[in-house]
Amino acid sequence: MQTIVREEAKRKFMDFLEKKNLRITDQRRIIIDTVFDTEEHFTAEQLLEWAREKDRSVSRATIYRTLPLLTESNLVHEMDFGKPYKFYDPNYSDHPNHNHLICEDCEKIVEFDSDQIESIENEIGQKLGFTVKSQKLQLSATCDILKKSGACDNKACD
């Protein structure tokens, strides 16, 4: 079921490329497959690594040239957590208004929706004389399990 959404995202991105008279090359195909075959959030460097596992011909430059296309198409969302590199979210088209929590211990990113927050945002915007167009809520947090047991259950946290 999720797979269908993924395949649809791939198709939408190909359409996006076509509409802009951009070409569907081997490298772009590999990048697209890599991006939409994961649900994880990733960095440019991680995407490069994953893509190169499928095909060594993908270069760092092509990754960096393709990422802006992916965000421009609105199928991938770019996020800033105050780190010196950006994170990318391939789940964006399913849940366009979800928010993120990043674990300070292991960098794991958790997604969550909140209708409450959304309605408060609109209320605040109205009060200030603005119409809210988009929102970005990012929480930094520490893992409770890690604090209690000295280790957290996220694989990245070794």
Add this chain to the structure above:
Amino acid sequence: MQTIVREEAKRKFMDFLEKKNLRITDQRRIIIDTVFDTEEHFTAEQLLEWAREKDRSVSRATIYRTLPLLTESNLVHEMDFGKPYKFYDPNYSDHPNHNHLICEDCEKIVEFDSDQIESIENEIGQKLGFTVKSQKLQLSATCDILKKSGACDNKACD
């Protein structure tokens, strides 16, 4: 009145330095004065420029070495707006949890507080098994006045 808050912030930062056995040098004094004599959000580069207008002896290195102290002291807040450089907010000690709304029309940054959002954030964090350490809520919005009258009253919007 606002001035008193500013002077207090300067004092608090000097105390912070003293507690850490750090010295109050000429350069740090100039940086402190510059930071707390403005209410504007600034970048490292802007701070350098402003500080050097007061005293040419302030170097980029000292700016970059002092900024982490300012944020560590909780008197200045570091912010990421997805640009390649960070913004700093000298109004943080008055309103430690305020959020930001950016006008898409003129890039004006408006600050606002919301206890409601804060408590929802903590609730969500708890539910997910994390302790929320910091939060960033950024709203992008359009100016209602601009939409009605064709011009908005923000000075930046020319």
Add this chain to the structure above:
DNA sequence: ATAACTGCAAACTGTTTGCAAGCGA
């Protein structure tokens, strides 16, 4: 054919750091 695309490596930008000299407590 021709314009978009590629990898490579050099360039760029914001930030950090090693060093020797300087200065506050």
Add this chain to the structure above:
DNA sequence: TCGCTTGCAAACAGTTTGCAGTTAT
């Protein structure tokens, strides 16, 4: 005096870009 601080310039990390050759349409 002692050791924190400084400016300088080189180093760094993530990202961007010029170039010459390649490829999709």
